[in-house]
Amino acid sequence: MGESRITILYALASNIVLAIAKLVAGLFTGSAALLAEAAHSTADTIDHLALLWSLRVGRRPPDEEHPFGHGKERFFWAFLAAVWIFLAGAIFSIGEGVLALRAGGEAGGTAVGLVVLAVALVAEGTSLARAARQVRGGARSSRDSLGRYVREMRDPAPRIVLLEDSAAVIGVVLAAAGLIARHFTGSEVYDAAASIAIGVLLIAVAIAVGSHARDLLLGESARPEVREAIEAAALRHPAVEAVPALLTMHLAPDDLLVAANIELRDELTVTDAERVADEIAADLRDAEPSVHHVFLHPSPGRPGS
Secondary structure, eight states: OHHHHHHHHHHHHHHHHHHHHHHHHHHHHTOHHHHHHHHHHHHHHHHHHHHHHHHHHTTOOOOSSOTTOSTTHHHHHHHHHHHHIIIIIIIHHHHHHHHHHHHOOOOOOHHHHHHHHHHHHHHHHHHHHHHHHHHHHHHHHHTOOHHHHHHHOSOHHHHHHHHHHHHHHHHHHHHHHHHHHHHHHOOHHHHHHHHHHHHHHHHHHHHHHHHHHHHHHTOOOOOHHHHHHHHHHHHTSTTEEEEEEEEEEEEETTEEEEEEEEEEOTTOOHHHHHHHHHHHHHHHHHHOTTEEEEEEEEEEOOTTO
């Protein structure tokens, strides 16, 4: 969580400054693409504030109405981030591009716009490098490819920052291309097209962020290798003959619920079965530190097994 907070703060600091700079430059140059980028940075800023808030409220302890804690706040605010990217970023960018196409205008202030975009590229690239470093570290720890780790990671914060910063870098390039083309041709079409392209890009990011957050809210299971490690830990106990059913669900990125049916040796007494269940629960927590809640249903082994 600490590393996720640092990653978010890096992105937040750059986006606050860039949102203001892009807005001023967009108003000065009349560039639809720069105004779209200002909306993009504003949406990212609000998203990162929401992610920081989710880190705080997600740490609240369990209570009577929330016996498993408040970890899913992390997933809820990630979903809201996707909605905000779509509403404040994508819709504004596409609308600004359409208005620019209809209204036309005169090219001007290209140098100012390009200077702002150059600074933005450096800032967004630095933030992207920070997010990528965190994700690469997680991939190495999990011994996964980077692509697979990003697809299956259960912490929405670094994934959102990585996607948003990647889109920000691409958006800056699109805005610069539109601004340069407008300057040399005198046509507003290129700048407007860049604004619309930025909006389409943000729609893609919103869909990626929203679908991932939706899966987590619906109760996504642990990664396959984590499930295998949990099952293997249960089977290592000498009293266990089989694990017919194993269910897992993330209550937070680092809080995993495990429910399993375990078949025990026939000769065990009820007292023995209770003791074995406690031992297995401890083994599962040792095998996977994110396992915090364990519910086991012991049953006698199959005849002849």
